[in-house]
Amino acid sequence: MTHIDASGLKTAGISIRKVNLSYGSLQVLKNVDLEIQPGEFFAFLGPSGCGKTTLLRVIAGFNTPQSGSVTVGGREVLSLPPWKRDVGMVFQSYALWPHMSVRKNVAFGLEERRLPKDEIGRRVDKALELVGLGHLGSRRPSELSGGQQQRVALARTIAIEPTVLLLDEPLSNLDASLRVQVRRDLLAMQRRLGLTTIFVTHDQEEANTICDRIAVMKDGVIQQVGTPMALYDNPVNLFVASFLGTANILDGAMRTNGREQVFELPCGSRFPVPDEHRNGAKLFFRPQNARLALAADQAETASVRVKGKVSHKEFLGASVRYGIRTEGGEVFADIPHARGEAHLPDEHIVGVDVPLSRVNYLPA
Ligand SMILES: Nc1ncnc2c1ncn2[C@@H]1O[C@H](COP(=O)(O)OP(=O)(O)OP(=O)(O)O)[C@@H](O)[C@H]1O
Numbered sequence: 001m002t003h004i005d006a007s008g009l010k011t012a013g014i015s016i017r018k019v020n021l022s023y024g025s026l027q028v029l030k031n032v033d034l035e036i037q038p039g040e041f042f043a044f045l046g047p048s049g050c051g052k053t054t055l056l057r058v059i060a061g062f063n064t065p066q067s068g069s070v071t072v073g074g075r076e077v078l079s080l081p082p083w084k085r086d087v088g089m090v091f092q093s094y095a096l097w098p099h100m101s102v103r104k105n106v107a108f109g110l111e112e113r114r115l116p117k118d119e120i121g122r123r124v125d126k127a128l129e130l131v132g133l134g135h136l137g138s139r140r141p142s143e144l145s146g147g148q149q150q151r152v153a154l155a156r157t158i159a160i161e162p163t164v165l166l167l168d169e170p171l172s173n174l175d176a177s178l179r180v181q182v183r184r185d186l187l188a189m190q191r192r193l194g195l196t197t198i199f200v201t202h203d204q205e206e207a208n209t210i211c212d213r214i215a216v217m218k219d220g221v222i223q224q225v226g227t228p229m230a231l232y233d234n235p236v237n238l239f240v241a242s243f244l245g246t247a248n249i250l251d252g253a254m255r256t257n258g259r260e261q262v263f264e265l266p267c268g269s270r271f272p273v274p275d276e277h278r279n280g281a282k283l284f285f286r287p288q289n290a291r292l293a294l295a296a297d298q299a300e301t302a303s304v305r306v307k308g309k310v311s312h313k314e315f316l317g318a319s320v321r322y323g324i325r326t327e328g329g330e331v332f333a334d335i336p337h338a339r340g341e342a343h344l345p346d347e348h349i350v351g352v353d354v355p356l357s358r359v360n361y362l363p364a
Contacts, residue, residue, distance in 0.1 A: 011195045012073030012086065012163035013038040014059060019068030021054060028054050029065060030220040036198065041190050043199045043207035046217035047243070052200045055217075056166050059198070060089045073163055083113075088162030092169045094153035096141040102128070103137040106156045113160075127159040131189060146174045147182040151189075158193065165190075165197040171206065183210050204244050208232070216240050232286070238362055241284055246321075248290070249362070250283040250306065250328040263361065266327045271304050273361060280361020287321060289358035290333035292344065293351040304359050306331060306352045310344050324352055 014036040021029040028051045036042045044052040057063040059070055061082030070078050077085045096105050106127055110120045128134045131151040141149050150170060157165065170186070171179045187210040190197050201207050207214050208228040216223045216231065216239075224236045228244075235241035238249060252265045254273065261273040263283055273280070283304070291300070299305035308326035319334040320343065333352050344350060 010073075010086075010161070010163045011038050013040075013196060014164060014198075015069075015071045016055075016059070017069045019055070019058060019065045019070065021051075021058065021063060021065040028220050029058070032068070032220075032222055034215055034222065034225065036196060038196055039194050041187070041197050041199065041210060041212045043201060043211040043214040044217060045201055045204060045207045045214050045243075048202055050217045051220040052202070052217055053168055056089070056168055056198060056200050059085075059164070060087050060166055061085050062089075086163040087166060088157035088160050088164070089166040089168065090150075090153050090157050090170055092172055094141075094149050094173070096149060096152055096156075098141055101138050101140060102133060102144070102152050102155075105141065105152055106159050109156060109160055123159045123161065124155075127155040130158060130193060131155045132185075145178070147178050147185065150174070150182060151185070154186075154189070158195075163196070165193075165195045167197065167199045169200055169202075171201075179206075186210060208244075216243060218243075234360060235284070235362070238282065238284075238364075241362060246287050246332055248285050248287060248331040250326070250331065252283055252328065254278065254280060254361070265306065267307060269305060271356065271359070277361035279363065281364035282362050284360045284362050285354045285358055287332040287334040288319070289354050290331070291353045292322060292324075292333055292335060293353055295349040295351050297351065299351060300353045300355070302357075303353045303355045306354075308350060308352065310346050310348045310350060312346065313343060322350075324350060326352070 016032055016034040019029050019032040032055060044055060046052055054063055058065055061080065069076060072085060072087060097108065103124055106124045107120050110123055128137055131154050133148065133151055133155060136144065136148065141152065171182055174182055183206060199211060211228065213225060213227055214231060215225045218239050224231055224240050231240060232244050235244060241247040250265060252263050255262050255264055261275065261278050262270040263273050264270045295307055306326050308324040311323040311325045311330065314321040319336050322333045322335060324331050324333060331352055
């Protein structure tokens with residue numbers, strides 16, 4: 001289906017089915033299945049070399065998979081060349097022409113397509129206005145900030161009136177402080193345009209802050225798809241748990257105790273496990289879900305209690321991260337920082353309590 005958004009641009013959903021791609025003996029994409037909704041801001045997230053750019057280029061038409069199907073707006077595109085796919089891609093290097101004005105840069109692709117002059121003028125005006133650069137059309141790229149250059153690259157792609165926008169690490173050329181500002185601008189712009197957008201990044205913070213949903217990739221395989229919060233709170237495996245933030249992972253044994261399922265830690269403590277987690281092999285929780293108690297105090301009700309010794313502390317601003325040495329390995333507990341509070345000294349014996357509702361079990 002193709003939809004028309006408030007910006008007047010058309011937008012389309014994307015279906016990727018069983019896509020496999022190899023370079024010689026190296027299989028870079030393995031049975032990739034994905035469904036991206038019209039108007040969605042979607043991220044491909046994963047470590048370097050996991051296949052994110054390759055997948056993006058398959059949608060754009062610059063890479064051809066050995067098998068599978070890709071539809072854009074319900075139309076199969078794998079047999080079409082890039083320029084017939086209604087897909088616009090902004091590359092990592094913006095590749096603006098340095099000797100041309102901003103207007104000329106944006107018009108370039110349209111002139112190549114031999115559109116009528118007044119149509120080109122109309123589209124350039126609209127694209128520059130949509131990215132907020134209507135007043136800078138006569139400048140050269142060298143007279144713009146990094147963030148503005150990135151917007152020119154975006155305008156150049158929007159001017160082609162694609163139904164889908166593909167962004168390959170668009171913020172990687174910007175310094176850290178600018179990146180935060182530009183990613184906010186990018187989100188505002190994406191909402192205004194309403195265009196289905198796929199954003200490739202290896203930076204989980206970047207994906208979390210601007211994308212509706214994320215596909216986490218590793219070694220050419222989609223590990224999990226979901227909203228940033230769902231992936232953070234309920235990762236399906238150790239890779240996703242660790243890639244999206246600090247993860248506390250404890251070894252133990254899943255046991256059946258009569259009709260009840262329990263998880264037993266090396267120290268002997270046992271906790272009830274909901275039925276859906278009966279195949280889990282490791283206990284997982286996030287540092288901010290942990291509370292510290294004096295070891296002699298009773299554990300909070302309906303929570304997991306792990307005993308250990310404070311091994312170190314890190315001040316993170318909003319919280320203090322305690323490292324606690326336990327029998328099952330080190331765990332971290334983030335305790336909100338309040339003014340004037342006393343901190344627990346190293347080697348202090350403590351109990352780490354985590355509400356059962358905040359504990360998850362992951363396969364080995
Ligand atoms: N044209 C090619 N020929 C051979 N191997 C390639 C080619 N293009 C990419 N690869 C390999 O395919 C794998 C996936 O590359 P890809 O660029 O998709 O990864 P990525 O996740 O986008 O990484 P990065 O974040 O570093 O850009 C890598 O191992 C890469 O070396």
